[in-house]
Amino acid sequence: MPTIIFNRPDDRSERIDASAGDSVMQVATTNGIDEIVAECGGNAMCATCHVYVDEGWIARLAPMSEEEDELLNGVAAERLENSRLSCQIKITPELDGLVVRLPDRQI
Amino acid sequence: MSASGFAPSAGVPHMDIDPFSIEFFEDPHPAHEVLREAGPVVWFDKWKVYGVARHAEVHAVLNDPLTFCSSRGVGLSDFAKEKAWRPQSIILEADPPEHARTRAVLSRVLSPTVMKQLRGSFVAAAEARVEALLAKGSFDAIADLAEAYPLSVFPDALGLKPEGRENLLPYASLVFNSFGPPNKLRQDAIERSAPHQAYVAEQCQRENLAPGGFGACIHARADAGDITAAEAPLLVRSLLSAGLDTTVNGIGAAVYCLARFPDQWARLRSDPTLARNAFEEAVRFESPVQTFFRTTTRDVEISGVGIGEGEKILMFLAAANRDPRRWDRPDEYDVTRKTSGHVGYGSGIHMCVGQLVARLEGEAVLSALAKRVSAIEITGPATRRFNNTLRGLESLPVSIKAA
Ligand code: HEM
Ligand code: FES
Numbered sequence: 031m032p033t034i035i036f037n038r039p040d041d042r043s044e045r046i047d048a049s050a051g052d053s054v055m056q057v058a059t060t061n062g063i064d065e066i067v068a069e070c071g072g073n074a075m076c077a078t079c080h081v082y083v084d085e086g087w088i089a090r091l092a093p094m095s096e097e098e099d100e101l102l103n104g105v106a107a108e109r110l111e112n113s114r115l116s117c118q119i120k121i122t123p124e125l126d127g128l129v130v131r132l133p134d135r136q137i
Numbered sequence: 138m139s140a141s142g143f144a145p146s147a148g149v150p151h152m153d154i155d156p157f158s159i160e161f162f163e164d165p166h167p168a169h170e171v172l173r174e175a176g177p178v179v180w181f182d183k184w185k186v187y188g189v190a191r192h193a194e195v196h197a198v199l200n201d202p203l204t205f206c207s208s209r210g211v212g213l214s215d216f217a218k219e220k221a222w223r224p225q226s227i228i229l230e231a232d233p234p235e236h237a238r239t240r241a242v243l244s245r246v247l248s249p250t251v252m253k254q255l256r257g258s259f260v261a262a263a264e265a266r267v268e269a270l271l272a273k274g275s276f277d278a279i280a281d282l283a284e285a286y287p288l289s290v291f292p293d294a295l296g297l298k299p300e301g302r303e304n305l306l307p308y309a310s311l312v313f314n315s316f317g318p319p320n321k322l323r324q325d326a327i328e329r330s331a332p333h334q335a336y337v338a339e340q341c342q343r344e345n346l347a348p349g350g351f352g353a354c355i356h357a358r359a360d361a362g363d364i365t366a367a368e369a370p371l372l373v374r375s376l377l378s379a380g381l382d383t384t385v386n387g388i389g390a391a392v393y394c395l396a397r398f399p400d401q402w403a404r405l406r407s408d409p410t411l412a413r414n415a416f417e418e419a420v421r422f423e424s425p426v427q428t429f430f431r432t433t434t435r436d437v438e439i440s441g442v443g444i445g446e447g448e449k450i451l452m453f454l455a456a457a458n459r460d461p462r463r464w465d466r467p468d469e470y471d472v473t474r475k476t477s478g479h480v481g482y483g484s485g486i487h488m489c490v491g492q493l494v495a496r497l498e499g500e501a502v503l504s505a506l507a508k509r510v511s512a513i514e515i516t517g518p519a520t521r522r523f524n525n526t527l528r529g530l531e532s533l534p535v536s537i538k539a540a
């Protein structure tokens with residue numbers, strides 16, 4: 031089972047076992063990571079599932095779609111080079127150990 | 138396993154409740170509890186359909202669109218056996234892979250970027266409406282707010298002509314009644330439908346839609362080759378069907394909650410940034426869209442219950458939204474609740490494509506109320522409006538005071 035590491039804004043860190051095929055957003059919302067709002071349920075409409083992907087991991091993710099890129103322009107916290115929408119990151123066995131940092135706000 | 142439509146699989150509890158009766162609509166919550174507690178899957182003797190009322194099962198059915206399809210209709214009528222009363226929707230009543238193409242068009246037309254452009258005018262209209270109501274003091278929160286506000290912003294955002302807009306609410310009410318069984322509500326609605334259908338067909342045409350509106354943007358996607366010219370009017374029709382009466386009932390639900398629960402109103406007043414969540418919680422708590430159906434495309438098991446191919450399954454979104462297995466204090470309206478996971482907008486690939494418009498309208502109204510109004514008091518009997526799918530009020534007399 032791939033493990034995903036969520037670093038909270040207050041620097042607390044959570045390690046969560048995830049199933050391949052789920053999205054990082056699903057892992058967060060079903061495990062009490064309240065920093066992910068995910069208003070639209072993963073339909074790539076709301077940009078409230080924003081995460082900062084650890085620099086070492088960003089290049090190992092599948093590239094983002096045009097829609098995701100456009101949505102990221104509307105995130106509540108600052109958009110950085112390593113910003114992604116967690117509902118668009120599908121977990122694969124290769125992503126075991128993925129580290130993401132949670133922004134301090136989504137709305 | 139049943140031959141479609143005659144008897145349920147062994148062991149499925151039989152319900153003699155009619156979930157489309159006026160009696161049921163008067164107060165659905167006790168009946169929802171009966172359905173939830175009877176088992177993960179139930180059978181309605183009266184309409185010969187399965188039902189799911191717990192959150193886990195409703196969520197599972199919504200998230201397996203290939204097994205539980207929409208293309209045979211999301212009402213009781215099975216399009217494989219009966220002709221649809223109107224040409225089938227190419228988004229709501231479509232399955233993967235076709236659904237993705239039309240869905241992408243509406244997602245883009247109703248995207249967060251578009252909402253940012255609309256926000257200013259939607260907020261200004263809500264503030265103006267609340268000022269006008271403060272001047273009046275006493276009014277009907279349904280006609281004068283829940284209906285008046287969406288009617289003042291949505292048809293313009295769509296690009297509709299001023300003439301004929303009185304057809305919009307009757308048409309929507311017809312569409313949502315039509316998902317129900319052939320009862321009086323459905324039959325009366327269809328009998329009276331001809332003028333409303335003619336109006337809607339006409340308004341979906343490109344030449345009748347103002348430039349820059351949602352309607353014109355949909356037609357522009359046809360130029361870009363994302364959909365055909367014949368599909369564009371059908372997608373405009375989806376917005377005319379689903380975009381107005383839903384938010385009317387959503388805003389009505391939110392105002393009704395805030396008027397009934399003064400402690401929650403006080404919390405919202407002390408922090409108006411809770412407006413968006415207060416609206417979302419009203420959508421969970423009242424579930425303006427109560428139910429939808431799916432049809433099985435193969436023999437399948439839900440929580441150990443075998444169901445044959447070609448069976449209709451009625452999903453109780455409202456019951457799932459108050460399932461104690463999923464929610465703490467499910468029968469309390471709490472403006473600070475973490476609402477994520479509610480199925481008031483559905484879930485999965487068909488989850489409401491207009492949700493950002495709905496939330497923008499709801500947030501604009503509640504935040505204008507929270508900033509300008511000190512008290513909302515119910516001054517007369519709240520009466521219900523009955524519809525096979527929508528839940529809401531006919532009238533809610535209130536008076537308000539300026540902050
Ligand atoms: C509070 C207000 C609203 C509620 C409660 C609501 C509820 C829903 C629900 C439950 C579905 C899922 C249908 C299914 O799974 O079969 C849905 C889909 C849909 N809604 Fe909404 N809705 C609302 C507002 C709106 C608005 C404002 C629009 C248009 C601007 C809209 C347009 C649609 C469309 C086109 C679909 C079909 C999406 C698809 O099949 O992919 N809705 N809505
Ligand atoms: S959950 Fe809405 S964009 Fe990711």
